[in-house]
Amino acid sequence: MEDEGAGPGGNGGGGGGEGGRPLGALCCRELRLLEFPDRYVVRSADPDAPDHAFSVGRSDGLIEPLFEDSSSSTPKVSTIYGVVGIIKLPPGTYVLLITSREEVGSYLGFSIFHVTTMRFLSCNGSLKHSKSQEKRDEAYFLSLLRTLESTPGLYYSYERDLTLNLQRTCKLTEERMHKPLWKQADPRFVWNHNLMEDLIENKLDAFTIPVIQGNILKLVSLCCYDIQFDWWIAGSSIACFPQIAPKAIFMSRYLRSSLNSGLSFQSVQFTLKESPARITLISRRCNRRLGTRMWRRGANLEGSTANFIETEQILEFEGYRSSFIQIRGSIPLLWEQIVDLSYKPRLNIINHDETPKVVERHFRDLIQRYGETVAVDLTDKEGDEGQLSDAFAAEMEKLPYVRYVRFDFHDACGKGIFDNLQLLYDQIKENVENQGYLLINADGEILIQQNGIVRVNCIDCLDRTNVTQSYVATKLLNLLLQQVGAFSSNEHISMYTDIYEKFKNLWAEHGDEISLEYAGTHALKGDLVRYGRQTVSGIIKDGISALTRYYLNNFQDGIRQDALDLISGRYTVGRSGPPFQPNRFESSSYLPVASALIVGGLTMTTTLTLNQGGNSTHVVSSVLLAGLSAGVVPLVKANWKQFCSRPRLCGLLRAASIPLHDEKFSNIIIVFRRTVTASWLLQPDLWLSCPLSEPEWNGH
Structure with missing residues (x-):
């Protein structure tokens, strides 16, 4: 899978355009599953593409492209809508299929589908001859796969790659535009990246669909003015159905589903000075260090960090389209925080000879992809966090090409004084404005490009990070609206109370969904984003979320981490011995x-x-x-x-x-x-x- 880029747009050349065009060969939109006694056959339902088919042996899992079917038996036939991928376990091979879908709308003109049900085809005829230990291992593996089957919130498109930000999409070369979707995709953000390998190896491009996983939240509000705003948080880019609403009484409706990881998509449409406008948030979760809050901290030896997320804020206004990108990720040192039944386990910094190289690898990768990088560290200056922050600062002194800004969020905003973030912004304002944003006019001409990135972290990269990123995003929105002539030099979004409240809620819900994926609960400090201060109800909500995190981290996340390691390919299946070695103090017993x-x-x-x-x-x-x-x-x-x-x-x-x-x-x-x-x-x-x-x- 190709992975190119320097700067948010990559270095893919000058394709031009604005991303609202077909981006390559189409995947099969509807398939037929034929179940023969000795094999499964997956064939395109499109009569114009009869040669698009492959078979999987039911006993050995052997995958072969199929150009004609010579079988004389009559198979069981059913309709499916995609192949998510193939996973090989010790007893056999399993093929994950999309058995039902829902079209939830369109994104930049292309249909987006929600996976509603999936099914694993089992190709393990040798299981009946397996030993008892292998059968026990198989049972545990299947429990993880069943979790995957029933997980909502997977989204995909047959026509468009959903992993690239707008700037990278606009700079795709004509050659790359016509490649299969999986070749266009950024492998960091493809949820089923590991599952697609066998399809790619067998050159089954028409069946290889990049899927994004995430959370779904929909809030529909009808206000007493001409605004309707829809939020979708979902995996892939989910869809948004913006409409200019009739005058009506305010109402809201929530639909929420919690998933493990992926991409979230949110959008708000409003009228600004009699012109329609829309703001969209898209967050893409990296799969290179996928995991849960306590079992995936810091960086690995390759420099990939836990909870690494690219967040893109898109504004559409009077023919202009803009994109502003921020990133977050765990402190890129080797460290861990192993659960031990205490509320706040001790942080452990791992002294390793490779630590300086790990930090350097991480930031060189960011610079190659995004350009100039400013690292903002929000951790405390005291206690365990202080020791970790000191170690981070010491390593950053060795990287003169990266600006490191240390800001103790709790010390500055500990009393819920959100406006104190201005002290931080004053330090990075020049960098942020020089890095800029992507701006495209109605003719598809790129007027401005973003040439750098702000990287924000706290300990979890959830609560404090989201508050800070929302603040920076507000500043850039003001700058952008002034640039396109919507605002004068002394106007800002907070002067439009109704729109500003919707914008802040957009970011607060965005933070909640990212937190659900990583920690299993809503984000803490959401009131700081919504209201600029803490409220009594917010404090109670934060307390409940904190207790829920404690329970999940201590008694649930180990199994969840196993599922993520299996799906992402971090765990490599082998036959050398039993893969599961539960300690004899297992919490369940x-x-x-x-x-x-x-x-x-x-x-x-x-x-x-x-x-x-x-x-x-x-x-x-x-x-x-x-x-x-x-x-x-x-x-x-x-x-x-x-x-x-x-x-x-x-x-x-x-x-x-x-x-x-x-x-x-x-x-x-x-x-x-x-x-x-x-x-x-x-x-x-x-x-x-x-x-x-x-x-x-x-x-x-």
Whole structure:
């Protein structure tokens, strides 16, 4: 897959135009699935393209282009709408198909489709001969694939690549414009990049569709003036159905779906000085370090960072079309923050000889793609964040070609004073204005190009980052509207209260969806974007989101990380041994056991103490159980990282894994059994009266 570019538009040459044109060979829009006893056949339903077909062996998963069908048997026939890709597991091959879709509108003149249902074709005839361990592994793999099958929010187009920003699209060469969609696409933002490899290898271009994954949120508002604004957050570029609304009473409607990663698309249409205008936000999530909040931090050795997102703000007004791009990404050092049941796990900076090269690789890649780069670091100056920020600053001193700006967001805006971000903007204003934005006139002529980028990060690259990016985006919107003559030099968007409120909500919802993809909850500090201050309801919402993040990070995200590693190709399937090595402190089994030991021990100790009456055996039992409960607490504390949900497929950054204390835990279990047994044997009046089985349920 091709991947070119210097600057937001890449260096693809001077194709010109504005991106509203066909961008290459079409993919098959409708397919027929023929299920034969020995193979599956996928064939184009277009009568003008009868040679577009391929087969997959049902027993061996062998993929072959098919030009004529010589089979004499009658197959089962069904209609499908695309091939997402192919994944190979130890027992066999699986083909992921789009079995139903919904056309949700158009983007720049081309139809956009939402994947509503998918199906995996299983090609694993050898599974019945597999060993029990292989079958257990297969069951876990299939649980991950079933999650994929039922995941909403996948979007694609048969005619247009959705991964390129407007500036790169405008600079495509004529030659590249007519290549298959997968060759035009930026591989960083193709969700099914890994799944397409077998299709590409077999030259099945007509079946190879780049898919973007994301979240969907739709808010339709009808106001008491001629404005309707529609937001779509979705994977691919989803669609927007802008209309000039009749005068009506304000109403709103939400539709939300949470997904793992991808691209979000939002749009607001309004009337500005009697001229229709539309602002669109598109965010593209990079797949090179895909993962969840706590299990993917920092950078890998190649310099790719977690939660790396390209956000594009597009304005359409009086024939002009503009694009302004910002990026966010985790601090590009080798660091981690492993969950351990505490609310805020300690940050761990990994000392590695490659660290300087990792940072250099990251920023050289940004400069090649986007041009001049300004790195804005919003982390705290104190505590663990301060140590990480200090390490980042030390590495940035070695890169004189990148400007590094350190701004303690919590210190400056800790009391909810959003306007203090002006202090930051004053530091980077000259860079931002010199970097510019893309501006195209009604004739498709490029008047201005963006030649640099602002890279923003905090710890998660979610809450503080979104507040800051929305502030910079507002400043650039004012500058742009002045450039096209919509505003005078002393006018700004905040003077138009209704439009400004919609714009701020657009960015707040944008931040929520990015946060849902990475952390599983809405963004914190959303009120700072919406209102410029914190509200009581916002504080309550932030508290709920923080608690939800704690639960998901500690008890759910390990499995979710496995699914992402499998789908993205970070985990390479092999047959050398069992891929799943769950630690013996798996949260699903031992955390309840440990909790029961503590609570049960304390309860029995209290009961025996209250009823001991001078009975020496009760005293001994109370002491033993109290000691057991006291002993389990430090055991849990010493091993709390092992009680959390952890990924099984891929290791951490460090070569050494976190040490396990299984032997100690087993010894505690043995002691507990013996203690309880001894306590009861010393009290025949208790154990003789206990039933040997559970009492029957009597309906009450």
